[in-house]
Amino acid sequence: MILRRDHVAGGVFALAGAFVLAASGDLPFGTLGSPGAGMLPVSLAALMTAGGLGLLAQARRSPALAELSWTDLPHAALVAALAAAAVALLVPLGFALTGTLLLFILIFLIERRPLVPALAFSIAATGVIHTLFSILLRTPLPRGPLGF
Amino acid sequence: MPSILDSLALGFSVAFQPDILLYAFLGCLVGTLVGMLPGIGPLAGISILLPATYALDPTKAIVMLAGIYYGSQYGGSTTSILMRIPGEASSVMTCIDGYAMARKGRAGAALAIAAVGSFVAGTFGVVLLTLVAPPLANFALRFGPPEYTALLVLGLVFLAYMSSTSLIRTLLMACAGLLIGCIGIDVMTGHFRYSFDIKELGDGVGIVPVAVGLFGLGEILSTPSHTVADKVATPRLAELMPSREEWRQSAAPIARGSVLGFLVGIIPGSAHIIASFLSYAVERRISKRPEEFGKGAVAGVAGPESANNAASTGAFVPMLALGLPTGPVTAVLMAALLIKGIAPGPQLVTEHPEVFWGFVASMYVGNLMLLALNLPLVGLFVTVLRIPYAYLYPLIVMFCIVGVYLVNNSVVDVWIMLIMGVVGYVLRKLDFDPAPLVLGLVIAPTFELSLRQSLVMSNGNWTIFLSPQRPIAATLFAISAALLALVALSWLSRRDWRRGMAEAEAVEK
Numbered sequence: 001m002i003l004r005r006d007h008v009a010g011g012v013f014a015l016a017g018a019f020v021l022a023a024s025g026d027l028p029f030g031t032l033g034s035p036g037a038g039m040l041p042v043s044l045a046a047l048m049t050a051g052g053l054g055l056l057a058q059a060r061r062s063p064a065l066a067e068l069s070w071t072d073l074p075h076a077a078l079v080a081a082l083a084a085a086a087v088a089l090l091v092p093l094g095f096a097l098t099g100t101l102l103l104f105i106l107i108f109l110i111e112r113r114p115l116v117p118a119l120a121f122s123i124a125a126t127g128v129i130h131t132l133f134s135i136l137l138r139t140p141l142p143r144g145p146l147g148f
Numbered sequence: 149m150p151s152i153l154d155s156l157a158l159g160f161s162v163a164f165q166p167d168i169l170l171y172a173f174l175g176c177l178v179g180t181l182v183g184m185l186p187g188i189g190p191l192a193g194i195s196i197l198l199p200a201t202y203a204l205d206p207t208k209a210i211v212m213l214a215g216i217y218y219g220s221q222y223g224g225s226t227t228s229i230l231m232r233i234p235g236e237a238s239s240v241m242t243c244i245d246g247y248a249m250a251r252k253g254r255a256g257a258a259l260a261i262a263a264v265g266s267f268v269a270g271t272f273g274v275v276l277l278t279l280v281a282p283p284l285a286n287f288a289l290r291f292g293p294p295e296y297t298a299l300l301v302l303g304l305v306f307l308a309y310m311s312s313t314s315l316i317r318t319l320l321m322a323c324a325g326l327l328i329g330c331i332g333i334d335v336m337t338g339h340f341r342y343s344f345d346i347k348e349l350g351d352g353v354g355i356v357p358v359a360v361g362l363f364g365l366g367e368i369l370s371t372p373s374h375t376v377a378d379k380v381a382t383p384r385l386a387e388l389m390p391s392r393e394e395w396r397q398s399a400a401p402i403a404r405g406s407v408l409g410f411l412v413g414i415i416p417g418s419a420h421i422i423a424s425f426l427s428y429a430v431e432r433r434i435s436k437r438p439e440e441f442g443k444g445a446v447a448g449v450a451g452p453e454s455a456n457n458a459a460s461t462g463a464f465v466p467m468l469a470l471g472l473p474t475g476p477v478t479a480v481l482m483a484a485l486l487i488k489g490i491a492p493g494p495q496l497v498t499e500h501p502e503v504f505w506g507f508v509a510s511m512y513v514g515n516l517m518l519l520a521l522n523l524p525l526v527g528l529f530v531t532v533l534r535i536p537y538a539y540l541y542p543l544i545v546m547f548c549i550v551g552v553y554l555v556n557n558s559v560v561d562v563w564i565m566l567i568m569g570v571v572g573y574v575l576r577k578l579d580f581d582p583a584p585l586v587l588g589l590v591i592a593p594t595f596e597l598s599l600r601q602s603l604v605m606s607n608g609n610w611t612i613f614l615s616p617q618r619p620i621a622a623t624l625f626a627i628s629a630a631l632l633a634l635v636a637l638s639w640l641s642r643r644d645w646r647r648g649m650a651e652a653e654a655v656e657k
Contacts, residue, residue: 005577005578005579006578008578009317009578009579009580012578013320013324016324020327020342023342024341024342027339027341028337028339031608032603032608032609032610033603033604033607033608034604034608035599035600035603035604036337036339037334037336037337037339037341038339038341039600040326040330040595040596040599040600041327041330041341041342044323044326044327044330045327047319047323048320048323048324048327051316051319051320051323052320054316055316055317055320062579068577070577071372072369072370072371072372075369075372076369076370076372076573079368079369079541079545080365080369080566080569080570080573083365083545083549083566083569084566086545086546086549087549087559087562087563087566090549090553090559090562091559095550099546099550102542102545102546102549103542103543103546106541106542106545107538107539107542111538111539111542113538113539121539125543125546126546129546129547129550133550133554139554140557141550141553141554142553
């Protein structure tokens, strides 16, 4: 059997619906006259499971998963991983340091742009954003061990 | 009782005071920037600047804060068109055709059409606010929970009807959005739902992290820089004005978007978002060339951008005339007035005419200011496209992180944005349109509340939605049913199950 796009899509939605149904165990469903906290989410989850199964049933019409273009996956995974690292470091290191590092790594290491422009852009852009939000708008961006 | 013209004259005498003009300008400028910056919507912008208005008198405060609101509707189009990132949620639909126009070298034209459409719709909205606010507000007053439920169902069905993907895909995405909207404390019973002991999820999942993740980060993840270098348009100055044909194509969508947006705007809910979705649906459906939607249709920019501006003005009708906030933004604006000891509502016009009419008149002036701000600066905004993508996308990633963090100062929100970015990437691969998910999330609280209230009101009798005593709800449900029947008919006529099976078998071989 060929694994097709809608096998994956339908399976994911059916499983997601089943997961929500399982996680709704302690939510009261109530009655039509007195609907509980679980009525809408459980109904939606059941609908989602049914929809996912419906998609699975007609998956043979969709293209094979291997036919989809996945050439952008390595870049996407790298950017997502770096963004996740930046989010994890945002509070411990502070915005200024994290922001500069994120920009520099993406521009210099991932995009392979020249060192000096990449460094200058990273510092300048972070500085402008820091000035705009922390100083002009007085909105609290996370401060690191260096105090900014 | 003074006539409307006398009252407007009083309003303009207030609005033309130099300090009021200054605060209107500041509000419009900040609003444009707030709308442009991904992740910072009008709610965050107004909330951040609310403390800055404590020292101002009520008229200046409301004029400035409202300027941020409707100014953000202008600015939101810029990032949607140039970067395919909704500067704020109501610009989601503009991303689709606005960005496609930009890729075809018509970024300037799209920005100009969005600015002019916003101006026309904004001014039209203020004229209606001035003239017909009382009867329209009375109409909205007749909406009870069954009518809200019916209206929101119609919104979802409209979306499914116009969707470029299949009905089942659209409904699955809407279900996912509604389910995400169920996360957090249940307002009717106090139950925690799906928060998995993460206390930040008790307040639910915000629209901003989801929208920025799906449409901002998701787009970045799907777009490797080496594929962009040759695709990004760098329009010349001569390309910044729409052609005569583009003006012609945008005129009717602007008019329709203005009317539709204002009507939707007076109904509680995130009207400016729903209005832009509905306008896109209408334009796509009535277009003679629906295949152009998604590929740079002028109507796909003009309609939604006009609708969201008209809706943001329409939202002031129940807030000012009835004291009913139609959404979180108008709730914060009401709070700004209440802090000053002024209660919005029927008494506002008689007890504080200078505030009411000064505010209304300032919106005429504000829309002119925004047009003057946005059209000459279109060229400046377009220069963003000239920044190499290898430098631009890391900056967008950082803006997404900072913008989402600043809404609630919450790292959990940023994680949600990140997860949604990855989800957005996967959804694109699997041919799902993320827009219904965002709409589902937006309407989830109102939908659930009105549905449950309707059932409680009727003691569990679901025919309340179709009862002759509820003609508005029944009509809205009838329209929904008709739209679904049309979808089913077109599906049946094109896809006979035998033919479908034969096709599938052929593919399998």
